Amino acid sequence: MQFKDSSLVITGAGSGIGAALARAAASKGAKVCVSDLDHDKAQAVASEIGGMAVxxxxxxxxxxxxxxAEAVDQQGEIDIFVSNAGIGKGDPSHAASQPDEDWMLNWQVHVMAHVYASRALLPRMMERRSGHLVNVASAAGLLNQIGDAAYSATKHAAVSFAESLAITHGSDGIGVSVVCPQYVATPLLGLDDSDAAKRETLLTAADVAAAIIKGVEAERFLILSHPQVGQYTLQRGQDHDRWVKGMQMLRAKATEVFGSAKPETLYKLV
Known part of the structure; x- marks a missing residue:
């Protein structure tokens, strides 16, 4: 699937990876619908790239x-839909300490949003035997995010749902990609590009956007902007007990060095 002349929709595109992808896709000649919960942010990005905002x-x-429906009305049938919106709350204390409303928020944004988009788009894509669904998950969906059990659990579910889409609809001419970045300098972590410049393993949103475009155009299912995540996943599969012990050690080190094991500081140890 090529981005040039394609009709593209990106959710959560008012900032971070979504905004970077909107800019990169527009530069390749795509018609971009920028969507976000915050309309003003979506409109700002859309105005910058000559796209539409919803x-x-x-x-x-x-x-x-x-x-x-609005994207189809203005841009034609959707070629690429990027389900990118995401949130992160963090565990207040123990691994089950997030309240029910936060668990449900994670489930709705990280899983059901992908289901809703697929439910609406699949019949249209199956009929014309073309289209590409991109679900942005996380390295936490292959590994684990220390300090945010709800995030990790729902990102695992997001990866699993993407696998189901690919297995079921590959013969229908529909491409599916799941994006699993590790640490990215975005507002979700309270970081920006200047932070990424200080550490090789911390990427910018533009870096991840470039990886997504390259992966979708190559029709890859698993898109890893951080190649090391593939090796970590292999190690986890080969010896799960050893991997868990290693993560316990990482958590202990983060607590010792930073006083807590929060995502916004953990990136400094990987």
């Missing part, structure tokens, strides 16, 4: 359907 709460299936 406010959307991806937790609401009707809102996702409306987003798709």
């Amino acid at each position: 406010q959307c709460d991806v937790r609401d299936e009707t809102a996702v359907q409306r987003l798709i």
Whole structure:
């Protein structure tokens, strides 16, 4: 699937990876619909790249359907849909300490948003035997995010759902990619490009956007902007007990060095 002349929709595109991808896709000649919960942010990015903006709460299936309908009306049938919106709350204390509403928020944004988009798009894509679904998950969906059990659990589910899409609909002419970046300098972590410049393993949103474009155009299922995640995943599969012990050691080191094991500081140890 090529981005040039394609119709593209990106959720969570008012900032971070989504905004960077919108800019990169537009530079390749794509027609881009920028969607975000914050309409002003979406409009700012859309105005910058000559795209369209649609406010959307991806937790609401009707809102996702409306987003798709507006994009089709203005840009034609959607060639690439990037389900990118994400959140991170963190564990207040123990691994089950996040309240039910935060667990459900993670589930709605990281899993059901992908389901809603796929439910609306698959019949259209199957009929014309073309289209590409891109679900942005996380390295936490292959490994684990220390200090955020709800994030890790739902990102695992997001990877699994993407696998189901690819297995079921590969013969329908539909491409599927799941993106699993590790640490990225975005507002989600309270970081920016200047932070990424100080550490090789911390990428910018533009770095991840470039990896997504390259992966989709190569029709890759698993897109790893951080290649080392593939090796970590292999090690986990070969000896899960050893991997868990290693993660326990990493958590202990983070707590010793930083006083806690939070995502915004953990990147300094990997």
